[in-house]
Amino acid sequence: MARQRxxxxxxxxxxxxxxxxxxxxxxxxxxxxxxxxxxxDPDQAERLLGVANAQHDRVVGPYLADAKISPNGRPQPVxxxxxxxxxxxxxxxHGKQAEA
Amino acid sequence: MYAYDDFDADFVRARVAEFRExxxxxxxGSLTEDEFxxxxxxxxxxxxxxxxxxxVAIPYGTLDSRQMxxxxxxxxxxxxxxxxxxxxxxxxxxxxxxxxVPDILDALAxxxxxxxxTSGNCIRNVTADHFAGAAAxxxxxxxxxxxxxxxxxxxxxxxxxxxxxFKIAITGSPNDRAVxxxxxxxLRMVRNAAGEPGYEVxxxxxxxxxxxxxxxxxxxxxKADLLPYxxxxxRVYNLAGRRDNKYKARIKILVHETGTEEIxxxxxEAFAEQKALFQAPPTDLVARIEAAFAPPEFDNTxxxxxxxxxxxxxxxxxxxxxxxxxHRNPAYGIVSVSLKPVGGTPGDAxxxxxxxxxxxAERYGHDELRVSHEQNIILPHVxxxxxxxxxxxxxxxxxxxxxxxxxxxxxxCPGMDYCALATARSIPIAQEIATHFDALKLERDxxxxxxxxxxxxxxxxxxxxxxxxxxxxxxxxVENYQITLGGDGTESATIGERTGPGFAAxxxxxxxxxxVETYLDLRHTADETFLDxxxxxxxxxxxxxxxxxxxxxxxxx
Numbered sequence: 001m002a003r004q005r006x007x008x009x010x011x012x013x014x015x016x017x018x019x020x021x022x023x024x025x026x027x028x029x030x031x032x033x034x035x036x037x038x039x040x041d042p043d044q045a046e047r048l049l050g051v052a053n054a055q056h057d058r059v060v061g062p063y064l065a066d067a068k069i070s071p072n073g074r075p076q077p078v079x080x081x082x083x084x085x086x087x088x089x090x091x092x093x094h095g096k097q098a099e100a
Numbered sequence: 101m102y103a104y105d106d107f108d109a110d111f112v113r114a115r116v117a118e119f120r121e122x123x124x125x126x127x128x129g130s131l132t133e134d135e136f137x138x139x140x141x142x143x144x145x146x147x148x149x150x151x152x153x154x155x156v157a158i159p160y161g162t163l164d165s166r167q168m169x170x171x172x173x174x175x176x177x178x179x180x181x182x183x184x185x186x187x188x189x190x191x192x193x194x195x196x197x198x199x200x201v202p203d204i205l206d207a208l209a210x211x212x213x214x215x216x217x218t219s220g221n222c223i224r225n226v227t228a229d230h231f232a233g234a235a236a237x238x239x240x241x242x243x244x245x246x247x248x249x250x251x252x253x254x255x256x257x258x259x260x261x262x263x264x265x266f267k268i269a270i271t272g273s274p275n276d277r278a279v280x281x282x283x284x285x286x287l288r289m290v291r292n293a294a295g296e297p298g299y300e301v302x303x304x305x306x307x308x309x310x311x312x313x314x315x316x317x318x319x320x321x322x323k324a325d326l327l328p329y330x331x332x333x334x335r336v337y338n339l340a341g342r343r344d345n346k347y348k349a350r351i352k353i354l355v356h357e358t359g360t361e362e363i364x365x366x367x368x369e370a371f372a373e374q375k376a377l378f379q380a381p382p383t384d385l386v387a388r389i390e391a392a393f394a395p396p397e398f399d400n401t402x403x404x405x406x407x408x409x410x411x412x413x414x415x416x417x418x419x420x421x422x423x424x425x426x427h428r429n430p431a432y433g434i435v436s437v438s439l440k441p442v443g444g445t446p447g448d449a450x451x452x453x454x455x456x457x458x459x460x461a462e463r464y465g466h467d468e469l470r471v472s473h474e475q476n477i478i479l480p481h482v483x484x485x486x487x488x489x490x491x492x493x494x495x496x497x498x499x500x501x502x503x504x505x506x507x508x509x510x511x512x513c514p515g516m517d518y519c520a521l522a523t524a525r526s527i528p529i530a531q532e533i534a535t536h537f538d539a540l541k542l543e544r545d546x547x548x549x550x551x552x553x554x555x556x557x558x559x560x561x562x563x564x565x566x567x568x569x570x571x572x573x574x575x576x577x578v579e580n581y582q583i584t585l586g587g588d589g590t591e592s593a594t595i596g597e598r599t600g601p602g603f604a605a606x607x608x609x610x611x612x613x614x615x616v617e618t619y620l621d622l623r624h625t626a627d628e629t630f631l632d633x634x635x636x637x638x639x640x641x642x643x644x645x646x647x648x649x650x651x652x653x654x655x656x657x
Contacts, residue, residue, distance in 0.1 A: 016127070016198055018151040057129040060147055079577050081149075081516060084525075088150055089517035091445045091527045094180055094195070095150045 005066075008045045009036035009075050010052045011085070012062035020085045020096065021059065023052050029059065031096060033086045034074035038067060101164050101468070102247050102392040104212045111255070112209045115216060119143045120202035127199065143205065144215025148520045151195045155218040156208060160228035160246035160270075161189035161471040163213075165458035168469055170211040172454035178204050183454065185439060185447045187511055187562055188267070189227045189471045190218055194518055216254065221262045223253035223334070229271040229278045230472035233393060234434050234480035236426040240289045240297050242272035244390045245326065248381060252327055259334050263341035263349035266334070267306075274591060279473060281305045281314045281593035282565055284351045285333060288591075290320060298322045303333060303363065304355030307559035311595045312352040315360040317367055325371075328378035332370035336363070396466035396481055400431045403485035418544075419491050419502040427480075433487055435465075435479040436472070437494060438501040438509060442538045443531050446512040447475035449499075456497045464490050473562075474511055474550075476504065507542075507549040507616070508534035511562055515555025515572060516579075522555035524572025524579040529553055529608065536609050537616075546616060548629045552587070565589035567631050568615060569596045570608070581608045585615070585642055586634045599643050614645040 010023035011033075021029040022036035030036065039045035045064050052062035065082050067075035077083045088095025104112070119139070126136040140146075144155040156171070163171075171191055175183045178200045179193040186192055196204060208214055217224055226246045233241040249268060253259065259266070270287040271278040280286025286302035299321045305314025321329055337351045340358070355363050410417045425434040437457065440446050449457070457477055461469045464486040470478035482490055494500040503509045510533060513519065515526030530553055537543050552566030556573075563569030569584035580602040587596030603611050616630075618641050623633045634642070 013147055015133075018147060018195075018198065020150060056132055060133050080579060081574075084516055085149060089527075090525060091448075091517055091531070092180070 006078055007067050007069060007075065008039045008048075008064045009033070009067045010039075010045075010048045010062050011036070011065050011082070012052060012059040015058055015060050018060075023048055023062070027051050029055075031099070033067075033077060033082075034070075036067070036075050038069065038075050039064075101162065102243075102389060105388075108212070108251075109209070112212075112214045112216070113206075115143070115214070116202060116205040116209055119205060123198060123202055138220075140201075141219040142216070143201075144218035145196075145198075145201055146219065146520070148194070148518050149516065149522075150518065152198060152201070153518065154193045154196050154201060154204060154215060155186075156191050156193070156213060156215050157218050157225040158189050158191060158213075158471050159250045160226055160232070160243050161230050161473075162228075162232075162243060163469050163471070164467050165462040165469070167211045167213055168454050168458035168461070170207060170213070172451040172458070174204055174207055175454065176451040182448050182450045184445075184514065185449065185471050185475050185477065187473045187475060187513070187560060188225060189230070189473055190225055191471070192514075194514075219265075220260075221264050221266075222260050223249075223256065223262075223266045223268065226250055226253070227267070227269045227278060227283075227473060229273055229276075230470040230478050231277060231425065231434055231480060232272055232470075233395060234427055234432075235273050235275075235277075236428045237273045237275050238428065239274070239291060240272045241393050242270040242278075242287070242289055243393045244386075245287065245289070245299075245323075246270050247389050247392070248327070248386070249330070251385075252330075252381075259338065262334070262338055263343045264346065266337070266351070268330075276589075276591040276593070277472075279562065279565065279589040279593070281591075282307055282311075282562070282589060283314065284337075285330065286314050287326075292320045296322065299326060301329065301333075303367075304352040304360075305593075306350050306352040307562060307564045308350070309347050309557050310350075310353065310356075311559065311564040312356060313593050313595060314352075315355055315363075317360070317364045324380065325375065327381065328374035329367070329371050331374045331378065332367050335370050335374070336366045340366070396468075398429045398432060398481070399483055400429070401483075401485070402431070403483075406433075406484035406487055409488035409491075413488075415502075416488060416491055419500060420487070422502045422504045422506060424487060429481075431484060433482055433484050435482045435487060435490055436504045437477040437479065437499050438503050439476050439499075440503060440509050440530075440534065441498055441501045442503075442508055442534045444534075445527050446510055446530050449477070453497050453499055456493060456499065460490055460493055474509065476509070503543065505548050505550070506544065507537050507546050507551060509550075510534060511550075511552040511566070513554050513556075513561035515553075515561075519555060519560075521558060522572070523557075523574040524555050524581065526553045526555040526561055526570075526572055529570060529572070529581065529605065532609055533612060536613070540613075542616070542620075545620065545626075546630065547626075548631070549616075550589075551612075562589060563587070564595045565593065566596060567634070568612065571602075573602065575602065579605050581605065583608075583611060583615075583646070585639055586631065588631060597639055599639065600647060611646040615642050618642050618645040
């Protein structure tokens with residue numbers, strides 16, 4: 001199996017609200033990227049994705065996203081798209097940045 | 101304004117009721133997302149980066165004050181207090197909740213609006229010249245044709261599962277304000293030698309991954325033949341269009357791969373069959389549609405108020421220079437309301453602003469509003485004597501920016517601030533360009549300048565036909581921007597040429613400034629526009645300017 005270059009987290013959109021959510025270690029969902037469960041190898045990542053896919057009555061479009069681990073041990077996004085998803089649009093103080 | 105008949109009203113209500121049930125079944129788990137997604141898309145509901153997005157059709161960009169007020173109500177009650185007007189003359193709400201969408205659709209149905217066919221591989225909202233029925237250069241109002249096409253294409257059983265989405269635009273003026281040559285079908289109203297009205301039919305234009313200018317397949321099509329001829333084009337495309345590759349599924353690829361002559365022959369053959377079978381639309385229906393778009397009763401009372409206000413107020417004079425266009429009636433003007441305040445988000449209007457626009461249309465504008473493909477709002481019939489009062493009201497709500505057609509009147513798609521398909525952001529780039537050139541106070545000296553920005557290759561921001569086009573891409577996890585020059589979306593349509601390697605966001609504004617400075621240095625006279633200068637000079641001096649001055653910062657694309 002191909003080697004996983006980065007740790008990964010599972011993210012999706014909430015079915016009812018549409019906003020960005022992250023799968024936690026308990027199998028629940030958080031709006032805080034820092035609370036996402038981190039997979040350090042491909043098998044672990046696939047397991048997490050399986051947990052997410054089983055919850056199609058709560059979430060839409062789960063997928064694996066690369067993450068990096070900050071000094072405090074919490075995952076952070078690697079790609080700028082995922083960074084934008086953690087906060088909200090640039091032009092208004094809307095979305096997650098306003099709810100934080 | 102066209103008003104729904106009972107059939108229209110019942111059809112839209114039935115669709116809302118059907119979708120309400122589908123939403124309920126998704127929420128209670130009876131439908132999976134794979135089952136639900138095509139159903140929600142058929143009702144204009146997307147899932148974007150941060151939230152759902154509902155795209156509402158504004159057929160041919162025409163609406164009245166009652167409809168605009170309803171959009172304001174929806175923005176306030178179910179969204180975050182604003183709406184986004186798009187290059188396809190639609191309006192998008194960026195933050196609805198899934199459970200609320202059927203209620204929103206019901207509220208739209210209350211004012212004869214809907215979101216049907218604003219997504220999916222079908223004939224999308226038909227777009228038209230935003231000055232229709234008002235422009236001094238118009239041969240004929242294109243909106244009766246557009247409304248006929250709306251009725252013909254809505255729920256057309258043969259064309260619900262085309263190879264890809266299909267876009268039709270129509271203009272009634274020789275000066276093309278509807279970008280007809282960049283649509284799957286472009287219709288230009290013309291007259292033949294006998295003075296009879298008809299259409300020039302252009303097929304196979306489109307932007308996106310493979311930008312192409314449409315090819316004329318009929319110089320003159322009599323009005324009576326329009327529907328069977330369009331049926332013929334759609335039938336040829338539906339049968340022969342590629343379905344093996346979504347990027348090659350547009351009619352522009354079919355025209356390109358087959359050849360214009362052969363496509364024309366295929367269309368004519370299908371047309372001969374269609375014409376024999378096709379039942380013309382009932383004359384009373386056509387008459388009803390045409391009556392709905394009859395010109396308003398103009399008030400030709402002469403007044404000096406307009407001239408006096410221009411003489412007395414340089415701010416108003418400046419507004420008139422850029423935002424008021426000649427009307428067919430000399431006592432009237434067409435007022436373009438800019439949704440591009442310096443540093444603002446192109447195309448956004450707050451609920452309060454929408455209500456003011458509705459009030460102004462009702463009080464001064466024969467109750468008509470238009471959405472332009474350039475993301476502005478038009479009051480098409482304002483008595484010149486009333487324009488100073490309109491300007492004063494617009495000023496109060498931040499809608500009096502005098503920049504139509506200037507460098508800060510930028511088309512920008514939502515980009516990665518909203519769109520799930522985007523590869524980079526568009527809005528902050530538009531904001532920076534507008535702010536930068538406002539500070540330089542060069543905007544009026546530069547003159548006519550169309551900057552268009554897309555956040556991905558799909559080109560919703562029409563960057564290929566921008567005098568300066570900007571395409572945002574993801575380059576190794578960093579936002580990167582490619583520049584094209586010399587694009588044109590009018591009757592002399594041209595696809596812009598890529599200058600070379602793209603720029604990091606922080607290097608883009610200096611590159612745009614270098615292009616503008618080069619133009620100002622090299623133009624023959626102050627009257628030579630950027631586009632004319634570019635066509636005379638070619639790309640070389642502009643490339644030299646941006647890559648010489650920024651060679652250390654330029655990034656290979």
